Amino acid sequence: MTKLSLVGIGSGNPDHLTLQAIKTLESADVILLPRKGDEKTELADLRRMIASELLSSTPKIVEFNYPVRDADTPKYLDGVNTWHDALAAIWQDLIATHVPENGTVALMVWGDPSLYDSTLRIADRLIARGIDLDITVIPGITSLQMLTAAHAIPLNTLGGAVQITTGRKLRDEGWPADTPTVAVMLDGECSFQSLEGDDLHIWWGSYVGMDQQLLIEGPLSEVSAQIVKARADARASNGWIMDIYLLRKSA
Structure with a gap:
């Protein structure tokens, strides 16, 4: 059986890595490191820095190119599923080629593997392909x-629900019913x-x-127009952008 460790590495600050994350990466036989195009080299550079400077051991690093999702697919979920299938095929090949029998392979996941990320869905595809x-x-x-920390605000109102959506x-569909945040x-x-x-x-942040x-x-x-302009300017300047926002209705 191959052990697959999906390791959350935070949202861009290496100081935010947990001790558990560092220990897990250090114990891996192989770390798979994705490259997501020239415009996102900073993301790959952060992963490389973590592997080379923050780990006391030196697992084997295998870099691979991320497939590009076809944004022109008429149905959004069809395009995403095809993209995930392509990623699963790449992972399967890399594991077979580079990971020893009963070895451990790790991936560094931006943010958290269990929140708004698809690494777990791709891993499920490997299991469906018969990979143990x-x-x-x-x-x-x-x-x-x-x-929420950067803006120094709580996530929820007192007794109020929070919905994470797209x-x-x-x-x-507009604002979800009975949801203040x-x-x-x-x-x-x-x-x-x-x-x-x-x-x-x-509250917006990029x-x-x-x-x-x-x-x-x-x-x-x-501030709506200000955010739209700031986002466009930042994307043009950096070549890519990751952003997030929280909306809240007044009581």
């Missing part, structure tokens, strides 16, 4: 934690623009935890 895996998840600090659902990640369409009303407050972190907060009706 023992999966371990090492939780990490998430962008949602970083956002920009697409926010645009298509909504969190949205990686919303390239800035879907908060589709919401109306003067009772909404937004590159949270990284040196280039940007934060904007205020009444949505007042």
Whole structure:
């Protein structure tokens, strides 16, 4: 049986790695390190730095290119599933080629493997292909934690629910009923623009935890355009962007 360790490494600050994450990476036989294109070299560079400078041992590092998801697929989930199948095939080949029998392979996952990430879904595909895996998840600090900490706000209101959703659902279905707080990640369409009303407050952040972190907060009706511009400028400057925001209705 191959042991697969999915290790959350936080949202851009190596100081946020847990001792458990470091120990797990150090004990791996192989660390798979994804490359996601020239525009996201900083993400690969952080993983390389962790492997070379923060670990006391030196597991074998195997880098691989991430397949590109076909954004033109008519049905969003069909495109995502095809993309995940391609990733599972790459993982299967790399494990067969580089991981010793009954060995341990680790992947460093941005944020947390169990929140708004698909590494666990891809691992399930390997099991469905007949690969005998023992999966371990090492939780990490998430962008949602970083956002609320950076803005110094609690995640929820007193006794209030929080819904983590997508920009697409926010645009298509509007504000979820009986939910005072909504969190949205990686919303390239800035879907908060589709919401109306003067009772909404937004806390937005991009590159949270990284040196280039940007934060904007205020009444949505007042700062919406500012966020749209800041996001576009940051993406143009860096070639990529990761952002997240929290929306809350006034009592």
